[in-house]
Amino acid sequence: MCRAWIAEGRAGDPLVNSCLPLxxxxxxxxxxxxxxxxxxxxxxxxGTGGLFVDVPSIASSPGERSAYVSNPYLSTxxxxxLYHFDLGTRTHDLPAMFGxxxxxxxxxxxxxxxHELIKLLSHAKCSxxxxxxMGTSGGIGVQPGTVVVTKESVNPSFNPVFELVVLGVxxxxxxxxxxxxxxxxxxxxxxxGKFDTVFGNTLCTSDFYEGQARLDGAFxxxxxEEKMNYLNAACKAGVRNIEMESTAFAAICARSGIPxxxxxxxxxxxxxxxxxxxxxxxxxEYQKRPQMLIAHYIKKNFxxx
Amino acid sequence: MCRAWIAEGRAGDPLVNSCLPLxxxxxxxxxxxxxxxxxxxxxxxxGTGGLFVDVPSIASSPGERSAYVSNPYLSTxxxxxLYHFDLGTRTHDLPAMFGxxxxxxxxxxxxxxxHELIKLLSHAKCSxxxxxxMGTSGGIGVQPGTVVVTKESVNPSFNPVFELVVLGVxxxxxxxxxxxxxxxxxxxxxxxGKFDTVFGNTLCTSDFYEGQARLDGAFxxxxxEEKMNYLNAACKAGVRNIEMESTAFAAICARSGIPxxxxxxxxxxxxxxxxxxxxxxxxxEYQKRPQMLIAHYIKKNFxxx
Numbered sequence: 305m306c307r308a309w310i311a312e313g314r315a316g317d318p319l320v321n322s323c324l325p326l327x328x329x330x331x332x333x334x335x336x337x338x339x340x341x342x343x344x345x346x347x348x349x350x351g352t353g354g355l356f357v358d359v360p361s362i363a364s365s366p367g368e369r370s371a372y373v374s375n376p377y378l379s380t381x382x383x384x385x386l387y388h389f390d391l392g393t394r395t396h397d398l399p400a401m402f403g404x405x406x407x408x409x410x411x412x413x414x415x416x417x418x419h420e421l422i423k424l425l426s427h428a429k430c431s432x433x434x435x436x437x438m439g440t441s442g443g444i445g446v447q448p449g450t451v452v453v454t455k456e457s458v459n460p461s462f463n464p465v466f467e468l469v470v471l472g473v474x475x476x477x478x479x480x481x482x483x484x485x486x487x488x489x490x491x492x493x494x495x496x497g498k499f500d501t502v503f504g505n506t507l508c509t510s511d512f513y514e515g516q517a518r519l520d521g522a523f524x525x526x527x528x529e530e531k532m533n534y535l536n537a538a539c540k541a542g543v544r545n546i547e548m549e550s551t552a553f554a555a556i557c558a559r560s561g562i563p564x565x566x567x568x569x570x571x572x573x574x575x576x577x578x579x580x581x582x583x584x585x586x587x588x589e590y591q592k593r594p595q596m597l598i599a600h601y602i603k604k605n606f607x608x609x
Numbered sequence: 610m611c612r613a614w615i616a617e618g619r620a621g622d623p624l625v626n627s628c629l630p631l632x633x634x635x636x637x638x639x640x641x642x643x644x645x646x647x648x649x650x651x652x653x654x655x656g657t658g659g660l661f662v663d664v665p666s667i668a669s670s671p672g673e674r675s676a677y678v679s680n681p682y683l684s685t686x687x688x689x690x691l692y693h694f695d696l697g698t699r700t701h702d703l704p705a706m707f708g709x710x711x712x713x714x715x716x717x718x719x720x721x722x723x724h725e726l727i728k729l730l731s732h733a734k735c736s737x738x739x740x741x742x743m744g745t746s747g748g749i750g751v752q753p754g755t756v757v758v759t760k761e762s763v764n765p766s767f768n769p770v771f772e773l774v775v776l777g778v779x780x781x782x783x784x785x786x787x788x789x790x791x792x793x794x795x796x797x798x799x800x801x802g803k804f805d806t807v808f809g810n811t812l813c814t815s816d817f818y819e820g821q822a823r824l825d826g827a828f829x830x831x832x833x834e835e836k837m838n839y840l841n842a843a844c845k846a847g848v849r850n851i852e853m854e855s856t857a858f859a860a861i862c863a864r865s866g867i868p869x870x871x872x873x874x875x876x877x878x879x880x881x882x883x884x885x886x887x888x889x890x891x892x893x894e895y896q897k898r899p900q901m902l903i904a905h906y907i908k909k910n911f912x913x914x
Contacts (some may be wrong), residue, residue, distance in 0.1 A: 375829035384825060385884050388714075388817075408713005409693075409721060412815050412853050416714060419818045422827035460774040469765040470819045471831055471839040510717050510815075512693075513724045514775045520689060522727035523864055524680035526776055534776040548717050559828055579690050 372433070372560040373426040384427065386420040398427040411510060411552040418556045434485065435564040437553040438594035441545040442516065443570030444538055446502060448582060449590045451597060453489045454481055454506040454566035455542070457550035460515065462507070462541040466555035479554035482563035489565055492600045499593050504544030506566055508551040516546050518578045535574055545570050567594040678731040679864065689732065691725040703732040716815060716857040723861045739790065740869040742858040743899035746850040747821065748875025749843055751807060753887060754895045756902060758794045759786055759811040759871035760847070762855035765820065767812070767846040771860035784859035787868035794870055797905045804898050809849030811871055813856040821851050823883045840879055850875050872899040 378384060383394040391398065414437075425433055443450060456464040457479040466477045486503065493501035513521025517531040538546075550566045557564030569590045572580050580587065683689060688699040696703065719742075730738055748755060761769040762784040771782045791808065798806035818826025822836040843851070855871045862869030874895045877885050885892065 373827045375824070375826060377824040377829055377833070381825065381884075383884075408715065408718040410713065410715050410717025412715020412817070413713040413718060415816045415818070415820075419827045426827070461777050468816055468820060469814070470816075471822055471835060472766050472842075475819075509774070511720045511773055512717070513720070514780075515720075515773060517776055519680070519682040520686065521680060522678045522724045522731070522861075524682055528682070530776060537777075556827075579686075579688075 372422045388416050388420055393427055410548045414549040414552050422560050433562050435557055435562045436598050437566045439568050440571050441547040441568040442574045443545050444543050445575055446544055446570055448572050451501040451569050451593050452545040453486050453503050455503050456505045457508050457554045458505050460509055466551040477555035479551045480558055481554050485563045485565045492597050502544055505542040506550045507538055507543045507546040520578045569593045693721050693725055698732055715853045719854040719857050727865050738867050740867045741903050742871045744873050745876050746852040746873040747879045748850050749848050750880055751849055751875055753877050756806040756874050756898050757850040758791050758808050760808050761810045762813050762859045763810050765814055771856040782860035784856045785863055786859050790868045790870045797902050810847040811855045812843055812848045812851040825883045874898045
């Protein structure tokens with residue numbers, strides 16, 4: 305049995321601090337590690353949009369490939385280079401490794417990361433993987449600081465699909481997320497009892513300014529009233545927050561068969577404005593909330609398994 | 610007169626090393642700077658996908674706003690916070706500053722960067738700005754290491770448009786680039802005489818794997834023959850390289866009136882394969898080529914003005 309948690313979020317993750325000793329212990333249990341290599345791993349987990357992957361035990365038989373990938377060409381390749389991770393199947397002993405990356409904002413960045421991560425999980429023969437997209441977002445009709453666990457991730461037309469042009473043809477993928485995992489996240493929030501967590505739809509856009517109906521971009525050719533009409537329509541469609549990765553994340557989770565959850569904190573209520581007015585300290589505390597939820601989930605699952 | 614160059618590329622930019630003394634001199638000419646602040650600037654210019662902006666002289670009259678932005682709401686705001694740059698019009702003296710950022714891969718990342726950069730140029734009252742998108746790409750029918758100066762940036766259907774969903778409606782923007790600037794880049798390459806530079810179309814995608822017809826992603830549901838048909842069709846449409854930012858960059862340049870050029874080196878020929886096989890040393894040398902071209906352009910223009 306092998307289990308990996310993936311969480312992508314922002315800099316200085318307390319999740320790492322909170323879970324690393326626990327995870328390290330489990331990791332060490334199956335594979336002895338020098339404290340130096342653990343320290344090195346910890347040091348590498350910095351920067352905006354870090355990725356957190358832990359594979360505490362690996363017990364699949366050699367030669368076996370995990371079921372997450374779906375590409376017949378992979379097995380014909382002598383070497384597979386995960387270019388953006390700077391890893392290769394010949395140069396690195398992937399079953400004995402796990403990686404973390406820095407990445408950017410938006411669907412293209414998360415797609416690259418997920419393609420290479422899923423291949424990495426496959427090369428490393430992982431199973432029973434659970435994936436989290438965690439981060440920050442703009443709220444819709446909720447108090448700043450509220451955590452939103454995503455029910456459906458929707459595109460800018462409020463449909464639960466992710467579209468990608470492949471060989472010149474637009475492909476449409478459903479963005480259904482794992483209901484049981486979402487429910488577990490809501491239970492975790494109740495158990496913690498430290499902040500509000502709601503279950504709602506998440507709007508995913510390809511642009512932070514015009515794409516999210518902001519009035520504070522370099523370009524704006526709609527009125528404040530048209531903006532509010534759009535945000536109110538989103539609210540009516542069950543949208544509780546807006547971010548820029550969730551449809552691609554949900555679609556890839558569905559395609560790979562990895563249960564996934566999207567857990568984002570809201571930094572402002574977009575029905576009240578466009579700019580974030582909370583202090584740096586308050587925002588820092590908000591950003592820890594999804595990480596606290598996920599850390600709680602990981603701790604619970606380590607204890608019960 | 611105020612001039613700013615923007616170049617976004619990869620880590621360890623030799624452009625910085627090559628141009629900083631020159632730019633610093635010009636900068637010092639209009640605004641005395643301590644060596645410490647210059648050193649600090651140089652230190653901040655690191656990391657993958659760095660942005661390089663220089664505003665060597667600022668001579669517009671106070672209160673004047675540059676013409677690049679097109680948003681009537683900006684002037685009504687007491688404070689404008691450029692969230693992703695961590696800058697504000699009240700907390701920072703923007704006319705006396707310039708910024709640089711790290712960002713990710715793809716259209717959403719570059720859109721955020723450009724919105725905030727263009728607002729920054731406006732707040733800083735810059736004029737006569739020239740913008741470069743520089744970086745790496747996959748080639749189509751050209752030798753690895755060839756630099757492509759973009760004629761037209763095209764979407765995955767090979768049309769020179771950038772589409773963005775705004776308030777639920779798909780907006781289409783032309784991706785015309787500045788012809789004179791492109792020609793100047795080609796002249797620079799001739800003058801340098803160090804590597805091949807071609808003038809061709811650039812295909813811009815939202816995904817590195819399926820979106821670029823690769824066979825080495827986590828998912829692949831087309832045949833090797835279908836892949837080649839698509840890449841050959843791209844070649845027939847004048848495409849010489851593939852990357853992930855140029856349509857958005859070109860559209861924003863056109864909308865803001867900033868002359869822009871896209872200058873990317875090819876790391877492989879996609880008609881020959883999907884994985885990059887050149888050594889790290891060779892790739893490092895390739896990555897310097899767009900930077901050398903742009904540095905040459907900057908040096909030439911400093912000398913003649």
